[in-house]
Amino acid sequence: MRIKLTSVMVADQARALRFYTEVLGFRKKLDLPVGEYRWITVVSPEGPGDVELALEPGAHPAAKAFQEAMFSDGIPIAAFEVSDVAAEFDRLKKQGVAFTREPTPAGPVTIAILSDTCGNLIQLYQPA
Amino acid sequence: MLLAPDVFRRLCRARDLLQRDPEPDASPSVADVARGAGISPYHFIRQFEAVFGLTPHRLRTRSRLDRARLLLAEGRLSVTDVCMEVGFSSLGSFSDLFARRVGEPPSSYRRRARSMVSVPGRAPRDLFPGCLSLMARLPPSAFRNSGEAAPGSL
Numbered sequence: 001m002r003i004k005l006t007s008v009m010v011a012d013q014a015r016a017l018r019f020y021t022e023v024l025g026f027r028k029k030l031d032l033p034v035g036e037y038r039w040i041t042v043v044s045p046e047g048p049g050d051v052e053l054a055l056e057p058g059a060h061p062a063a064k065a066f067q068e069a070m071f072s073d074g075i076p077i078a079a080f081e082v083s084d085v086a087a088e089f090d091r092l093k094k095q096g097v098a099f100t101r102e103p104t105p106a107g108p109v110t111i112a113i114l115s116d117t118c119g120n121l122i123q124l125y126q127p128a
Numbered sequence: 129m130l131l132a133p134d135v136f137r138r139l140c141r142a143r144d145l146l147q148r149d150p151e152p153d154a155s156p157s158v159a160d161v162a163r164g165a166g167i168s169p170y171h172f173i174r175q176f177e178a179v180f181g182l183t184p185h186r187l188r189t190r191s192r193l194d195r196a197r198l199l200l201a202e203g204r205l206s207v208t209d210v211c212m213e214v215g216f217s218s219l220g221s222f223s224d225l226f227a228r229r230v231g232e233p234p235s236s237y238r239r240r241a242r243s244m245v246s247v248p249g250r251a252p253r254d255l256f257p258g259c260l261s262l263m264a265r266l267p268p269s270a271f272r273n274s275g276e277a278a279p280g281s282l
Contacts, residue, residue, distance in 0.1 A: 035265065039262050039266055068143075072144075074136070098131055098178035115180070117178075117181030118181060
């Protein structure tokens with residue numbers, strides 16, 4: 001059994017694809033129409049190239065309710081490892097990204113938390 | 129931008145207000161919501177859009193259209209009743225907006241939803257897919273490079 005696919009629910013798939021590629025810097029892998037939705041996955045240019053993040057439609061009412069509650073409570077739904085969280089913070093702020101937490105030591109890591117504009121808080125973490 | 133916790137809380141509260149079921153003639157204006165948040169409308173809209181990806185106005189419209197989809201899928205209300213229920217006063221502008229954002233007119237969306245197997249009065253499950261059910265409708269080429277990754281491969 002292999003971990004090859006993980007996902008985040010997004011309120012708008014088109015906007016999510018733009019944000020996750022043009023702003024966060026992931027690379028689109030798949031973008032296939034499936035009925036009224038799309039199957040969209042991105043990979044990291046830093047590798048590994050066969051581990052994908054799916055940007056799934058959060059259309060189910062229960063999914064929306066869950067997503068909004070986590071967001072309101074400041075709870076990140078996903079976390080991405082970075083080499084330099086301070087540099088990422090500066091770079092992303094310049095692109096207009098909204099952060100709810102600036103780089104902050106948190107146990108073994110330094111974290112920052114941002115909004116992905118599609119209903120999720122995302123945590124960036126840099127191991128010590 | 130870096131948002132202080134109280135500002136973030138107020139923006140989330142504003143989002144909740146804008147998405148709440150509209151009371152007749154009592155739907156808050158964007159300016160009202162901004163004032164309630166204690167921020168000037170200019171800054172409010174800027175911060176709101178940075179956080180939610182949409183202006184407050186568009187978020188409210190999206191919320192109304194989402195609710196309309198749910199009500200149309202349940203099949204109990206007519207298109208006209210759904211239009212009024214979600215806070216539009218004009219059937220024409222509701223239908224146009226719905227068709228533009230959803231991709232088909234409300235009448236045809238309702239017909240399609242009712243043709244799906246469902247519990248009467250509940251929205252059909254197929255209308256709200258999760259990740260796994262979408263996967264079943266992909267072509268085989270979508271998983272062409274799967275299998276064991278070669279050691280050290282990108």
